[in-house]
Amino acid sequence: MKIFLSLSTCLLLLSTIPVFAQSRIVRGQVFSKKDNQPISGASIILKGTTVGTASDLYGRYVLQVNLDEFTLVYSYIGHQTEEVFFGVENTMDVYLSPLQEAIEEEVEVEKVLAKEEEVEDPEIILQKDGARTKSPGDLIENIPYQSFDRTLQGRVPGLSVKAASGIPGGAINARIRGVGSIYAGNEPLYVVDGVLINNVSYSIFTQSNPLAFLNPNEIESVEVLKDAASTAIYGNQGANGVIIITTRKGKPGKARIELNAYAGETIPIKFLDLLDGPEWYAMRRDAFKNSDATNPEARALSNMGVLPDNWNQLSPAQLDELGLNLPTYDWQRQMMRKSMMHNYELSASGGGKTTLYYISGSYHYSGSSFPPVDFERGTLRASLSQSIKERVRLEANVNLASIDQAVPFSTEGSFIGSPAFAASTILRHNPIFNEDGSFNTQIGGLAGQNIALVNEFNSGQTSTRSGGGNFIVNWKIASNLNYKGLAGVDYRDLEEFRFRDPRTPDGQEVNGRNGVGNYSVKRYMTNHTLDWTKKIDKSLISAYIGYEFLTEEREGLSSEATGITTPSFNNLLPGSTLVSSDTVWAGYKRQGAFIGLNYQLAEKYLFHLGSRVDGSSRFGSNFRYGIFPFVKLGWNLAKEDFLIASGKVSDLRLRASWGLAGNDQIGDFRALGMYGPGNTYAGGTGIRPISFDNPNLRWETNETINLGLDFGFITGKISGSIDVFQRKTKDLILNIPVLWINRADQFLRNVGGLENRGIEFEINTINMERGIFSWYSSFNFSYIQNKVTSLYDGLQVDPDNPRWAVGMPVGNPAFPGQLAPGSWYVAEYAGVNPATGRPMWYDANRNLTYLPTDADRVYFGSNFPPYFGGFNNVIKIKSFELTTFFTYEYGAVVSDGQYNFLRENGTRFTFNSLHEVNDRAWRVPGDMTDIPRNFALNSGNAARNQNRNFGSASLLKADFIRLAQVNIAYNFSSEFLQNIGLSQARIYAQGINLWTISDYPGYDPEFMGVGTGQIPVHKSYNIGIQLSF
């Protein structure tokens, strides 16, 4: 309560500030819809007057208007004129649609530049003062991904994005400036139209990305806040960065109807090069020979389940002939297929002086490499804004989405029924179908189920119904004092079922198994800010104060039953025997208050200072609240006389910031001493203590220092920015052991430290703009060094997990709620002994050993790539437009469970193998290779080795460069369009993930988690059309 008393004192102080004349300062940025580049020199005129201004080199404008309500007219040569009504809103970014008159445009550009130089009294603009990257939604428009987070891959320096798998609408791993926590989570905060979104999947049977509730094409802009000084205003969760999404809203003017559609197909990126039937036989036979086993031919055939009953009457040569003439079937292509993808959207928007509206609906379907895994979504969206009287504007945004995802036996894990696991591990001499077309059920080898049958008969679905939205009140209390109140809802309901058909091996024993789950997430929040602005001479002062409250409840129910009576109906039928039934409930609350002061002097010197106080129910009673202050300083050198005089530099800004941000993603109730279920006894129930009271558990705090430089040259051809940062995690939460004589094992305590340091670089260039031809590039690069700086009690290595060690990177957890895995800490693989073909490792003294021990382990980096970025090129020739976008990652070290099983080359289990592995296997003395000789019996020398995948033998480099997007578009000319009643039309063909440069031996280097049985990322082609009326 204390903080609110002091807060109200601040309010009282503020209220004594004198009142100023009635005038409004509006600002914003003008962009061209053509290339999303800012337009410099666009004219902004107060409608019906000659009052106006022009946008600067970055398309920015500021205008002071002595009216309560007014309309501004935005115009620029070669573009359609836009009129925008200003009610309460004081900032407005405007996108002008180009007319198709390229030659004329070029002339005008020069004119405008000349005009720019004439501007004598530059308007005051709010300067960029933090490490934040804003991109308009057009950049990611029509990329056929299901959630916007994935579209950001490679686009934003400092933001690493990876798909956890190829499940459409599946989990996406996004990390802003590295991994900053072990126990407290690393998820960025997602804010959609002011509403903080819960982005945890909660699905039991598949990955269901909560951010897929929003059609990515509904996004007007995406802003990524990286340094603590920028995120401080979001306080809690800000530690991991903030991603702010603004959706499309209605704009004044005549009604505009847009139709957008695309269709295409998804295609597996890669098929593994597996041994065929006879090859596997030969490999296995030789393995038995190497092991000095008797009857190697018969044993190999027996492994494959095709040994004839009369085998001991057959000679080795006859058995060999049998094995070498086995058939081969393509299980991978049976299971991995092309699939459809299509998307339709219709929107209508417009409005007048008092009312703005935007309504839209969309439908999206996408398959995956492994049918039936798919994603189907329908959304409805409405945004309405109404001005009441002169000073108040009400706004409401509602988004409804319904998502269905088909679920096979499993989307992850080494289950023989998991399609992505079995498709490559099943032995290929096994026919898929019998001659009569029915499924073959006699499958030899350890993957002894017909995965095609399992996939066909089982069924499952995860359905998400989500509703989110907000209600906003903008109240202009005085000309320079604004109140904004927001109430928001984030609601999601998951319904899931999974069915094990009695005709499949897993359902057979229990006559069918039915799993059902239901999970709902309800989040309510409210946010209130007061915002005051004053212009004095050449300086601009603004101050704001605010309060935020959020509450979340989650509850779930799941049950499983066996003995399904009518398998042909497959789903949701109750079983005769209830196997398990479970419920969960969790919830938490947060609240925070913030205050900030922003001062700009003569556009040269920027000073921004503020703080936020946050409380979270997740922490202990002694330290529930944390204080997160920040300071930002900026110096716009371009406005200094000496640089203006040079006439070369248009933009040169130095930025420095310091700030704290908090992290409370530790899960609910971790600070509470609780009793949970205990032993039953003599017919009575039991309860027992399950945790200690932990009143000192407090916020994990990130302290970030950021130094940035923005630059731009007067020719406008090169601009960019460089940021250097140090992000220190203080009060790192770790598990501290407790003696068993005090009952529990451990508890969480704020003890350690972690650090991410890095450099981010971004450059945008206009390579050529000549006549009908123009070429734009943008490139970004990030380097992040991540390491643990301290544990507890002076420990260098954490006893719970030695992969967490001082000086070593902390690794990247795949999914929310998981702990950071730490660095790889394994014995170093030394390849095979050229004399014997046995695998060897280095011991602690760098001597070779067949049996490395724990003491021989060394660190091998982590699964987080220290280097990543993207490279975008847009080339325009007349009305044609070609976009190519590459992403790249370097330096991640991963272990791929699926590849590891295949790398065993059949030595541990009778699974299939890769040509690439088998061809490399040691065969004769002198062979220098990394794959040991084939061996079949676990005895003799072979038994005295470590497993061939032990230590660093199973580590892979996951470096890649990928052509993530290529798009060829044609924009129809406006004369042509006007004749048929259209205002805009565009057709395009697009390819996603078409080309990957990588020597990665598994399905794909882009995945998170264990990699076993995961649905790999796919590529896709589509064609599309966009029409506006």
Place this chain on the structure above:
Amino acid sequence: MERYSILRGLFFFAIGIFVFSCDLEVDPRQTTRTSEVLNSPANLESALNSVYGRLRSLNHYGRDMIALSDALADVGRATNNSGRLVAENNNAVNAHFSAGFWQNGYAAITELNLILDQLEKGVNGANEDQIAAWEGEAKFLRALYLFDLVKVYSYIPTAVFQSGIVDQGGIPMPLIAVKIADIAQLNQLPRSTLAQNYSQIIRDLGDAINLLENNQRSAPQYASSAAAAALLSRVALYNGNWQAALSAANAALSSDVGQLLSGENYLSGWKSSVHPESMFEVRIQLPSESLGVNTSLQSTFSTMLQVTNKNIRGGWGDLIPSPIVLNFFGLSALQLGNPATDNNNWDVRRNQDIRARLYTTGNDQRFSRRQIECIKFLGKNGFDYGDNIPVIRKSEMLLNKAEALYHLGRETEALNELNAFKSLRGIGPVSLTRQLLLDEILLERFKEFVFEGQRFFDLKRYGRNIDKRSYLGSNALVDFEDFRILAPIPQREVQLNRNLNQNRGY
């Protein structure tokens, strides 16, 4: 006008904040806060149930206090049917009471401390009698857990081996309720002395005897005043308080909890779900509470599911009577009919000792084939692998009494007690004095409590060697001086607790 509207705006804003700003407490719904949970009679009893239930754990009476200790001693022979208890039977280093025993025992004690803490503060809706009874139960249980821990990890006061050893004291003894994590972490208790441990145990039992006088919860599955007296009698024997052992045994004998059985009744006692002799036993009421086919007592001692059809294979039969035990009862395999492959055609030859009928041949489908097994535990609770586990039987009081009388110099009375006991088991009287009398009393104890977990500690408290040379080879002798008499303290606890010394040799 402007000024007024600014003030008005700020006023509403401030009001709004006060309305919205609220307490950040969120209560879990599937668990309950430690601070308030025990303040209700139902929850307090549930909390006690959890502690009773811990006795059922594999590491405690579920198996180890019974079978593992008998494997360490000369009671059993490991068959290697599943491989379990083989190393323990060979007294291999570190094959002893495991870390889980320590963990489970101390977890129980800390749970009891929380319960006792709440009882001191009072329980909403409970009357004084209830509170007294719960306190009695908690103290009985705390004494039982402490006693079991101290007798495993420390020497027994009647025989402490000390030559050249730094720390062979008692065990750490947490007695205060710990609710806060930081305090738990700092709570690095050293070993108490043996005297401190035993006086705490005796104090708890003394309290329990008084507090439990009006306990409504029924014996033998819940603590009773008589059970506390009986346990006190055993503790006093271990502590060398002979007079106290005698009077506690007399008090236990005079109670109506448990019966003394003889002849056929004694045999049928072992066939009934609740052993009539039990003064305190651990209840296994539900199939889910059983340790099942691998590690339950039935599975450990027998390969059969039922004695009426030995051809149905049941558990592992990992520990069978040693030749010493077979010799007590004149046991040897006997074929009753043909074919020999039918397990039902086999039984044993046995002497007139009524206890000999607790042994028979088993099922032949395990590694060690058909062996003579003990059938004290054979799924008597109506489901497989479900047997209540007697912790104190009333018969023990007779033997405790004889032993105490002997040490008090009342040899004649001791001999009378012994012979009276022998007659209950159908064997003739003896006439012995001095050491021979004591040896006979202890031998009788051995015979009576085969596979009931007493022998290892009886040897230990008299400083005697574990001698398995007659059946495990010439090296199978563990001298009392050997470090393997004591269990290793879990390495984790020694590493984390700078005040705690590991036992000698580990």
